[in-house]
Structure formats: C-alpha cells, structure tokens
Amino acid sequence: MxxxxxxxxxxxxxxxxxxxxxxxxxxLIRDAASIRGATKLILPGVGHFGQMMRAxxxxxxxxxxxxxxxxGVPFLGICLGMQALFTSSEEAPEERGFGIYEGQVKRxxxxxxxxxxxxxxxxxLRESKLLRGTGDKPYVYFAHSYYAxxxxxxxxxxxxSLPYTAVLEQGNVSGVQFHPEKxxxxxxxxxxxxxxx
Numbered sequence: 713m714x715x716x717x718x719x720x721x722x723x724x725x726x727x728x729x730x731x732x733x734x735x736x737x738x739x740l741i742r743d744a745a746s747i748r749g750a751t752k753l754i755l756p757g758v759g760h761f762g763q764m765m766r767a768x769x770x771x772x773x774x775x776x777x778x779x780x781x782x783x784g785v786p787f788l789g790i791c792l793g794m795q796a797l798f799t800s801s802e803e804a805p806e807e808r809g810f811g812i813y814e815g816q817v818k819r820x821x822x823x824x825x826x827x828x829x830x831x832x833x834x835x836x837l838r839e840s841k842l843l844r845g846t847g848d849k850p851y852v853y854f855a856h857s858y859y860a861x862x863x864x865x866x867x868x869x870x871x872x873s874l875p876y877t878a879v880l881e882q883g884n885v886s887g888v889q890f891h892p893e894k895x896x897x898x899x900x901x902x903x904x905x906x907x908x909x
C-alpha cells in the first residue's frame with residue numbers, strides 16, 4: 713500500500729491517476745500517525761517552497777516525515793517534494809527544509825525561459841532503481857523555476873543552463889524534479905519502479 717501525503721495542495725489527482733493506471737493500491741494520509749505507519753510514502757508537491765513547509769509545520773508532521781524517511785521507509789518526493797529534502801530554498805530562505813541533504817535549492821538565472829517548462833532528457837550518472845528500463849536518455853516533463861544542487865545522492869541530472877539534480881536516489885530515499893505523472897508511459901514506468909522496488 714502506497715501512502716500519499718496530502719498537505720492541501722500539490723498534484724494529488726494526477727499522482728492518484730498514475731498509481732491507479734499501474735494497478736497500485738494507495739491511500740491519502742494527512743497526519744503524523746499515518747506517516748509513521750506508512751510502508752511506502754510519496755510526497756508530491758507543486759507551488760511555493762515556503763507555503764509547503766509552513767503547511768507541514770501547521771499540520772505538525774515535519775518530524776514524523778523526517779523520522780520516517782530516516783527509519784528506512786521507501787520515500788519518493790516529486791518536484792517540490794524532492795526539494796524539501798534539502799536544507800533550504802532561495803524561494804523562501806526563512807523556511808527550513810528537511811535537511812536530509814545539505815545544500816540550497818536555487819532559482820535559475822540567465823537568459824533562458826523561466827520557469828523551465830516542457831520535455832527534456834535526463835542524463836543518468838549511475839545505476840538507478842527508479843530509472844530501470846528507461847534507456848540512456850529518458851525524456852520527461854518538467855515545470856519548475858528552482859533547482860536542487862548536484863550531491864552525492866544524485867542519480868541523474870538535467871541540463872538547463874547548468875546541470876542540476878533531476879533524480880535523487882540513496883538507499884530508501886528517492887526524488888524526482890520532473891513530473892512522472894505527466895511524463896506518459898515513461899513516467900508510469902518510473903512510478904512502477906518505485907512501487908515494485
């Protein structure tokens with residue numbers, strides 16, 4: 713059973729539809745006790761880093777999320793849900809991230825279009841359970857103005873003015889900057905890889 717954390721925003725419906733399409737059982741959860749009882753956990757996210765972190769704090773679930781991730785429960789953060797794993801974000805410097813990984817999420821700079829929206833290739837850096845069977849240059853859908861730094865846990869990068877973490881994978885912790893739920897058959901495969909791993 714996959715637990716999807718619902719903090720009142722985010723791309724819940726499309727994540728639910730994706731899990732339904734691959735035949736995975738799931739439930740929406742909204743409290744700390746349910747987080748601690750999860751056997752696999754997805755944190756979807758779209759929108760503003762500060763609003764998300766404040767919502768999690770108002771729901772009093774920050775510590776439960778961090779403890780559950782650190783306890784070894786398989787976790788998948790999508791878009792903002794992955795960015796939350798880092799120390800902080802330029803989008804809301806006053807708000808703390810989970811601090812699972814050191815580094816600040818930063819805003820794209822330069823002449824290119826911001827936000828980065830549309831399809832782009834991933835460049836895998838190593839073997840990845842999430843990307844199993846997706847080929848040398850998986851083509852997926854992005855929609856974001858902020859990017860996570862490349863860290864030791866980065867499994868694949870995307871290039872948009874500079875390389876940034878597009879897939880993060882270390883032990884039980886996974887994260888994707890792109891939206892697998894909007895990435896067609898390849899996205900379904902990536903979500904299935906998480907469900908079945």
